[in-house]
Amino acid sequence: MNRQVERIFSQIDYLSSAPQADRYGLTKLKALRSEMERHRHEKYGLSEVISWAFRIKHALASQDHSDDWREGISWIGDPDASSVDRTLSYEYMRSDQKLVAGSIWNNYYPWIRRNGWSTIGSVHNSGMGAIATWILAVREVTKDSSQIVLLTTRLYFETRQLLQRLLFGTNVQVIECESDCEFLERIKEPTNSKVVAYLDSAEQSDSLSLFQRISSAPLPKPVVLVGWDxxxxxxxxxxxxxxxxxxxxLFLxxxxxxxxxxxxxxxxxxxLTAASPAQLTPxxxxxxxxxLSEVxxxxxVIGSTASPTTIRRLEAFRLPNADLxxxxxxxxxxxxxxxHDSISGVLPKYMEAVSYPHKVFVTIPLPGTNQESISKVMDQIVKQCTLSGLPVMRSPSVGYEFTxxxxxLSESDTGDATRFLRVSPGGHDTDMIDEISQCFLSTVSNL
Known part of the structure; x- marks a missing residue:
């Protein structure tokens, strides 16, 4: 595999996936912060170091690592496996996940640490796995209560489906608010029920502002838990x-x-992170x-635990890295x-592009499309951009080195389901963004 990587990337002198990778491999990521400052070029928008790490990762990920994880991507930059093994322990994949007290996964959010709140975390196989785990735990904890209200902001289609399936036939009443204003009004309403508040990350809601609002004053007594995606x-x-x-x-x-x-x-x-303010009522x-016990x-029960290999991979790449x-x-x-500015006013009116408060996605509605047809649209966009030498690919992650x-899928206020195209532009220079915009418009405008 070393020879194959060397052949693919001639600019990389040598890369080993064996223990001696510490000498040549991705341990260079330790110095990414300083490297970024030395190698930042306006031409690319992001540092060459990010590009370098991205290319290495994709080369290694394409290799067959099925025989032994130590020959795989998990080993890069980790010559001493015992240092990673001390992070957590497993008996088998669905067994208890035991994170050490000082693990980054127990202390993921710097602002929580600064506020002096106690935290405990668990790593799951996906974001939806973390949400499903929390919902199931809420269901079990509240099953003996007379009435529980799960008050939510606007939900992602998949999250709504998850709630309907996991909470069907229970004593949990789900109230999905159509707007952030409605959420703020309802959370203050007097009620004899226990209330669990949930802020989703759906584009239609500004969950950051909502969280700031509800944490700026003591919550009404019926609110016993707050969840925030x-x-x-x-x-x-x-x-x-x-x-x-x-x-x-607070459960994040x-x-x-x-x-x-x-x-x-x-x-x-x-x-999934549980954060506890200093003063809680009994x-x-x-x-x-x-x-925490039910989590x-x-x-x-649902097997949502992240595998040891997943955590080793993240740690081998020195992720997370807040500064970078x-x-x-x-x-x-x-x-x-x-x-967003390049395509606004140019798209057909029914395809109005929206940039939401978090600003990392631009969404465009494509009414009348199903999953198969929108998949073809995305393939066509990628093909057209690739032919023009533009870094565009299908991916649910936020664009950095690529777009x-x-x-x-989202439901409107009338209950109609609409598929949206979601674009996360990479950190390119303005000329490249404009080229991608034009390529995108030439494909979408003909639909």
């Missing part, structure tokens, strides 16, 4: 100030695939304790603004 919110960004009054246990759910891997797509994984403290049980992600995300956000396109 903050996948599209930078994890290094502090959403609260020093005067936060969040008074209920996150896909680690979209925003946190710098477009490298090392592994599909999700994170009732809320009891719900927190019960839910472990739910992970076993912050720099890269700024470039991607600027590119997203440019792309990614994917699709999702």
């Amino acid at each position: 903050n996948t599209l919110i930078p994890y290094w960004k502090n959403p609260v100030d020093s005067h936060t009054k969040l008074s209920a246990p 759910m996150r896909s680690l695939h979209k925003l946190d891997q710098l477009g490298l797509e090392v592994a599909s994984a999700g994170l 009732e809320r403290a009891r719900y927190l304790e019960l839910l 472990k049980n739910s992970m076993k 992600a912050q720099d890269s995300n700024q470039a991607a956000t600027a590119a997203s603004d440019r792309f 990614s396109i994917s699709s999702f």
